Amino acid sequence: MILKLKSSFALSLRERSSYYQQNNRRFPPAFVRRFWLRHPNAHLYLVFGLCSSAMIAPVLHSCYLYMTMSKSEFDAYRIEQNAIVLERQKYGKGLWFPFLSNKDTKNEEVNKM
Numbered sequence: 001m002i003l004k005l006k007s008s009f010a011l012s013l014r015e016r017s018s019y020y021q022q023n024n025r026r027f028p029p030a031f032v033r034r035f036w037l038r039h040p041n042a043h044l045y046l047v048f049g050l051c052s053s054a055m056i057a058p059v060l061h062s063c064y065l066y067m068t069m070s071k072s073e074f075d076a077y078r079i080e081q082n083a084i085v086l087e088r089q090k091y092g093k094g095l096w097f098p099f100l101s102n103k104d105t106k107n108e109e110v111n112k113m
Helices: 002-011 030-038 042-068 071-091 103-112
Strands: none
Touching: 030 042, 042 071
8 A cells, every 4th residue: 555655646646836937948049939929920010021122212412413413413413314224124235134144235334334
């Protein structure tokens, strides 16, 4: 009887409570996991920010040129850029595709301007 009690007692021991499960993973780090738990929609804001910054970047470049150039220089630049864009849209001239076009076509495009 004593042996029976000792074996049942040994089976019922726990080293820690069952509701807490320690996470021993190294990746992602603990502070990243805590951030995702506290802010579950953060990934949506990150994707929205990347997409909107990709749309705003060309406008920011034009604003920078507008601020640094004189009015007549910027008008000449804008007319030239619009003509280049119109050529690309109508006839497909000056297109450059990564990994498909060679470096010479890109350099020729830069030298023409």
